[in-house]
Amino acid sequence: MILFIVHYPHVRCFMPDFHTDYDFSTTMLKVRDDLMILPIAVGWRPDLTIDQGVRILEIPWKYLKQEIKDIGSYLLVLRLERRRLIRVGGLGKVMFEKGSYIYVGSAMRNLRARIGRHGQRRKKMHWHIDYLTQVAHGFLSIPIRSSQRRECEIAQALSSIMKSGPLGFGSSDCHCFTHLFWNEGNPLEMEAFHNVLERFMMRRP
Ligand SMILES: [Zn+2]
Structure with missing residues (x-):
């Protein structure tokens, strides 16, 4: 029992x-x-x-x-200790301000494996976020499991509480401005960020 x-x-x-x-x-x-x-x-x-x-x-x-399936969306929380110019695949060279970044992605199969891949520094560059995970610190992943693809809804919600990252970052396949958001401070210390998490994680059946 x-x-x-x-x-x-x-x-x-x-x-x-x-x-x-x-x-x-x-x-x-x-x-x-x-x-x-x-x-x-x-x-x-x-x-x-x-x-x-x-x-x-x-x-x-x-x-x-x-x-309860190994599918859904995820957030990656990353930190850049200083302002820097980073080459991001097809987006070219992009200036990133010092601060905290949140990336929203999804994997409608093998979510755990996808998140695990993001945590590895040495890998073949494939997604825009790979160029950032390679140089950023403080990698933290937050899975938001769901049978529905919700990454764009989550991106929308984050855009109202954080600043938007580069146009088209992680959003080549959708209509979002970006799937990367940033803030000078730590989003984990923001009540508004936890409200967004709660909204997507504590959905009523
Ligand atoms: Zn989107």
């Missing part, structure tokens, strides 16, 4: 974080008929007694079966 305790009473359903912990989520899906999986929500009073009783939460298995 697995017991999940959600310390917040106003919750409707429970889902594993399949974006971040893919192995745990696929395992949970696989063993769901062999184990009792019991998510409950509890509310606490200030004196640490239970407030509104205990509620058993629904698990949207049908939705999870459809969404």
